[in-house]
Amino acid sequence: MVDNDPIIDAQDEVSLDQWDDVNETANSPDLLNLNIDGWEGPLDILLVLARNQKVDLRQISILELVKQYLQFIDDARNLKLELAADYLVMAAWLTYLKSALLLPKDPEVDPSPEELALRLQLRLERLNAMREAGARLMARDRLGRDLFLRGAPEGLYIKKRRKYYCSYFDLIQAYGQVSARTQPVMHMVKKRAVMTLEDALARVSQMIGMSIEWTSIEAFLPTMVPMDGDDEFHYMLRRSALASTFMATLELARHGVLELEQKDSFEPLMLRAMGDGDG
Amino acid sequence: MDKQDIRAVEATLFASEKPLTIREIEQYVENDIDVKQALNVLQEDYDGRGIELVKRGDQWHFQTAADLSYLLRKESDQLRKLSRAAIETLSIIAYHGPVSRAEIESIRGVQISKGTLDVLMETEWVKAAGRREVPGRPLIYIVTNDFLTHFGLNSRKDLPGISDLKASGLLDPVDMAMEELDLSAGENEQNDVELNEDNSESDGV
Amino acid sequence: MDKQDIRAVEATLFASEKPLTIREIEQYVENDIDVKQALNVLQEDYDGRGIELVKRGDQWHFQTAADLSYLLRKESDQLRKLSRAAIETLSIIAYHGPVSRAEIESIRGVQISKGTLDVLMETEWVKAAGRREVPGRPLIYIVTNDFLTHFGLNSRKDLPGISDLKASGLLDPVDMAMEELDLSAGENEQNDVELNEDNSESDGV
Numbered sequence: 001m002v003d004n005d006p007i008i009d010a011q012d013e014v015s016l017d018q019w020d021d022v023n024e025t026a027n028s029p030d031l032l033n034l035n036i037d038g039w040e041g042p043l044d045i046l047l048v049l050a051r052n053q054k055v056d057l058r059q060i061s062i063l064e065l066v067k068q069y070l071q072f073i074d075d076a077r078n079l080k081l082e083l084a085a086d087y088l089v090m091a092a093w094l095t096y097l098k099s100a101l102l103l104p105k106d107p108e109v110d111p112s113p114e115e116l117a118l119r120l121q122l123r124l125e126r127l128n129a130m131r132e133a134g135a136r137l138m139a140r141d142r143l144g145r146d147l148f149l150r151g152a153p154e155g156l157y158i159k160k161r162r163k164y165y166c167s168y169f170d171l172i173q174a175y176g177q178v179s180a181r182t183q184p185v186m187h188m189v190k191k192r193a194v195m196t197l198e199d200a201l202a203r204v205s206q207m208i209g210m211s212i213e214w215t216s217i218e219a220f221l222p223t224m225v226p227m228d229g230d231d232e233f234h235y236m237l238r239r240s241a242l243a244s245t246f247m248a249t250l251e252l253a254r255h256g257v258l259e260l261e262q263k264d265s266f267e268p269l270m271l272r273a274m275g276d277g278d279g
Numbered sequence: 280m281d282k283q284d285i286r287a288v289e290a291t292l293f294a295s296e297k298p299l300t301i302r303e304i305e306q307y308v309e310n311d312i313d314v315k316q317a318l319n320v321l322q323e324d325y326d327g328r329g330i331e332l333v334k335r336g337d338q339w340h341f342q343t344a345a346d347l348s349y350l351l352r353k354e355s356d357q358l359r360k361l362s363r364a365a366i367e368t369l370s371i372i373a374y375h376g377p378v379s380r381a382e383i384e385s386i387r388g389v390q391i392s393k394g395t396l397d398v399l400m401e402t403e404w405v406k407a408a409g410r411r412e413v414p415g416r417p418l419i420y421i422v423t424n425d426f427l428t429h430f431g432l433n434s435r436k437d438l439p440g441i442s443d444l445k446a447s448g449l450l451d452p453v454d455m456a457m458e459e460l461d462l463s464a465g466e467n468e469q470n471d472v473e474l475n476e477d478n479s480e481s482d483g484v
Numbered sequence: 485m486d487k488q489d490i491r492a493v494e495a496t497l498f499a500s501e502k503p504l505t506i507r508e509i510e511q512y513v514e515n516d517i518d519v520k521q522a523l524n525v526l527q528e529d530y531d532g533r534g535i536e537l538v539k540r541g542d543q544w545h546f547q548t549a550a551d552l553s554y555l556l557r558k559e560s561d562q563l564r565k566l567s568r569a570a571i572e573t574l575s576i577i578a579y580h581g582p583v584s585r586a587e588i589e590s591i592r593g594v595q596i597s598k599g600t601l602d603v604l605m606e607t608e609w610v611k612a613a614g615r616r617e618v619p620g621r622p623l624i625y626i627v628t629n630d631f632l633t634h635f636g637l638n639s640r641k642d643l644p645g646i647s648d649l650k651a652s653g654l655l656d657p658v659d660m661a662m663e664e665l666d667l668s669a670g671e672n673e674q675n676d677v678e679l680n681e682d683n684s685e686s687d688g689v
């Protein structure tokens with residue numbers, strides 16, 4: 001089957017007519033010898049080989065097809081044609097498929113070789129369908145070749161006058177933002193939720209006089225009225241109040257105004273006034 | 280229907296350098312004209328003349344009658360120059376569209392060079408139509424109204440042989456066909472109907 | 485006369501890119517056609533339609549009926565919203581004019597593209613008003629009477645002053661202002677009214 005005739009015109013641009021020539025030539029089994037560049041990949045070759053069988057693609061013999069493809073690859077190698085990797089990958093896969101089809105059936109193998117063969121056949125059918133559709137499409141009466149629009153249309157012309165709109169508010173707002181953007185930047189520190197040590201000292205000093213019994217430090221904290229939807233604020237304020245109040249009680253204890261007691265770690269911190277003692 | 284209105288639609292389409300949608304025609308004629316009806320009247324008027332009024336997708340235009348092509352046929356380089364890869368890719372986009380590049384490649388069994396899609400986009404027969412919502416979000420392609428106009432198709436439903444291809448499942452992906460083979464053969468018909476419905480949605484291409 | 489002959493002449497003339505003489509038409513159609521007679525038949529057929537067949541000198545061509553040519557040239561308005569950059573620039577010219585481009589940029593804190601000023605000139609709300617006698621002699625811009633009319637102002641003094649802007653929250657840092665706009669889209673109108681009322685007290689920045 002070795003034949004040096006360059007049967008396939010390896011042009012990039014193959015017109016439809018040339019293309020049909022290609023297929024017809026290749027359809028003659030004696031002349032299956034190719035300049036590899038003329039082919040659109042292994043599936044393309046397989047399709048031509050399959051069509052060589054001159055039967056409905058649904059009835060092609062996959063084994064025969066595999067045999068022919070491998071023969072084709074061998075020929076190409078003998079001619080020292082450079083084969084792209086995907087041709088060889090296909091050859092390897094088909095070799096595997098062939099042996100799987102020939103060997104006794106192994107029910108463990110999934111997908112089964114029959115399924116693989118069927119898939120290949122379906123792919124060929126699909127490619128073939130599109131190839132034929134392309135040919136039919138190109139053969140239609142086409143505008144500019146068979147059918148013509150008016151040769152010298154006067155042309156339609158709409159002059160679009162652009163009108164812009166902008167509302168008064170847009171204008172003023174834009175100026176406001178320009179001004180804001182270019183004004184010296186003013187940093188405003190957000191007011192944090194704190195109770196100062198001074199406030200705590202004043203509060204505890206005032207309240208301690210009334211409680212002679214041990215009282216939990218909690219009782220000295222200001223009553224928190226939860227702010228609407230601002231749990232974060234509330235939580236921060238409470239923490240700050242607790243810290244400041246604790247500091248204040250330590251300070252007052254140092255001055256002998258009150259005494260502190262805690263039964264154990266994490267037990268409530270209790271405080272009470274120191275008798276009359278002023279120190 | 281008022282003769283003057285029909286004349287207005289006729290003149291507008293006749294003067295236009297390109298096919299027009301009804302909406303575009305409306306921009307030129309008086310507001311209250313029923314353009315659709317005028318087009319139907321015109322289509323009948325021109326039936327059998329040397330010029331015919333045709334609808335391609337949602338666009339209308341006058342063109343020379345198909346049977347006179349033997350007098351006027353003109354081969355232009357631009358039309359001759361499509362490569363085989365481009366023709367196949369175009370068919371796949373037309374028949375399977377919207378399709379991603381990977382889907383085209385899986386049907387052709389070969390990678391498509393960047394140039395192939397570019398050439399098709401340049402003819403304005405093919406355009407990108409968004410992305411497929413799958414991993415990688417690939418671009419998907421469809422044929423345009425220009426495609427329909429050039430090949431004389433009213434819609435994709437008129438693509439040669441498309442109903443046969445659909446009926447035989449050849450427009451389904453291989454995986455889907457395999458699944459179907461597993462299912463009972465009786466369901467094929469139902470499937471077919473669904474596919475036809477799909478098509479009606481894609482008419483506006 | 486054979487209908488097919490008439491159709492051939494019709495299609496040939498339609499597809500031709502230029503008017504044709506009878507002799508030229510004869511080259512396209514079958515030899516034995518009486519082109520002259522076909523043209524006469526066609527001229528009658530098209531009489532009163534939106535398309536007419538006319539003879540100029542010894543050349544024939546189809547053209548849109550003369551009384552409908554007004555349809556082919558239309559004017560229409562296209563409404564567009566001014567871009568953010570254009571609105572800002574406009575406001576700066578309104579408040580600070582006459583200003584040069586460099587001055588506008590220094591107030592905006594952002595460069596302006598040439599297109600922005602062009603668009604504003606196109607609106608006819610802004611015009612060049614001579615040159616500033618400084619090195620480079622830059623053009624200076626002011627707002628026009630059209631601007632005042634469009635925005636319902638008697639004079640530039642009617643524009644709200646900085647303090648008014650502050651009072652209405654329009655001087656807040658940008659992001660806060662945006663937030664407020666989002667929160668109280670419904671209040672915009674009210675805001676607008678307030679600004680208008682403020683006008684009387686404005687200090688004409």
